[in-house]
Amino acid sequence: MSASLNTTFETPCDGTLEQWYVACAQKELRKNTPYRAKILGLNLVLFRQGDGQVAALLDQCVHRGTRLSAGKISDNCLVCPYHGWRYDAQGHVVHIPSVGDKQCSSPSGEYRYKQRHFAVQELDGLIWVYTGAGDPQAKPVFRLPAYADQRWQSYFMINTFEADVGSLVQNFMDVPHTVFVHEGIFRSSTGRSMDATLACKARSIEVTYHDDGDKIGVMNWLSNPDGEPLVHTDRFFAPNVTRCDYQWGERSAFLIISQITPIDSRQSRVYTYIAYRFRLPRWVLRMLRPFIHLYTRIVIRQDVKIIQAHRQGLDNAPDFKPSNVQADAIHVGVEQLLAAVRLGEDLPPAQRRESRIRFEL
Known part of the structure; x- marks a missing residue:
């Protein structure tokens, strides 16, 4: 990252x-x-x-x-x-x-x-x-989709990270890190290629992944029992909201929305909203709720830990400049958009673009 x-x-x-x-x-x-x-x-x-x-x-x-x-x-x-x-x-x-x-x-x-x-x-x-x-x-407040919708289950997780908004947006929008930080629980390395379309817009960034066979860790049996192709889209709404959508067919979906509140230049408090609907009876989902909560909390605690290591690395070299490869085009877009926000502006037209990226998992 x-x-x-x-x-x-x-x-x-x-x-x-x-x-x-x-x-x-x-x-x-x-x-x-x-x-x-x-x-x-x-x-x-x-x-x-x-x-x-x-x-x-x-x-x-x-x-x-x-x-x-x-x-x-x-x-x-x-x-x-x-x-x-x-x-x-x-x-x-x-x-x-x-x-x-x-x-x-x-x-x-x-x-x-x-x-x-x-x-x-x-x-x-x-x-x-x-x-x-x-x-x-x-300025509108970002409304949470499916909140209070009886067809969905939802809850919040609240965590403090040793990071600024930019570092967290990059982490939440970053797929390559999942096979290392969340290995075996969210994704595992397979060596296959993944294609994605990156769209950098005036006030947002959208990444659409083109990998119908992608699986989301140990929850695949619950989220996609019919083997439907996965539709995965990540979005960043400047200055501080990320939304990750996973959808399998018309009846199964999993949303992760992170509201990032900057405490100061080194810390942020993140309110993570989890919403899901799976094609199971509600009473079964209620029984599975503790398992789903535990699973998502394990994943986010892994992110808290790696973000701390990232912060410590940056502190070791304050003048550090990142070395970017093609998979980091998302990071570059996030930095450009946040730089515009700090000036009270939209992303300059010259930096708005749509491009195809490819990386290995």
Whole structure:
């Protein structure tokens, strides 16, 4: 896997900030308990109000700089643990215990103190925060296919990786590594050739694999008992979402969608959404659910481990330049698209292309 471009998180480009990122899963934000998140080097605090709406503020009291996520929730407000200053969902200070209600009031009758708040959306089991200063409505949240669809089984896996977004996108879009990192469980080396079509577009990358006989590890007996040809497509939606589709006929499919939240320049939190439907009765699938969960968790833990080794290798030579072969055309496309995103732009027309690539497995 090749190295990704460096990102400076102290002063990130607008294109990096002007995005929706997953701050946490719904189940992680408990009632009456502040939740601490970190996105692009920003420490945030999320809390749920009495009506169920979620608010997100910069995790710092404007009084003495204390971490607000160490506080509590009272009367729909976030209370600083140090001196009890209270914040509403918009970041306004609504009560200062040490001075009362009059001494620090503005002519409008409101305190003049305010902390930055962030736009929030809660959809498909996840809570997103918009980190930019622009119009959040101008950027759509990536909706999860088949979520809450009774014909599908689905669940989330949440992991922290020692990598930036670019390195992770390249890993999730990379087929050649599967025969080494996931040997015997996802794919095994056979020496055969695989062809694929790479399409680099304005805001996305799509790879369609042309190998009807490809098999997905030990789950082939479950996913494809009829021996249907596999339709495999990987996509990257800039700046931080990958989607891998495996489909066998009309009744069997397996989706892996990764929402990558950059914590800082060295770490990312990945919310992996797994959705599947196989031609078996629902009660049988319910019985198999623990096995499927275990299988996918083993695979992703293998990726966590290899990504750590990759990070350690890059640290050993900070000026490292990757050596690319034909199979790495996907990596090059990812780097080019992310470079454009950091500038707040689409992929330049000169770099948009469709090409055929071939590599051995």
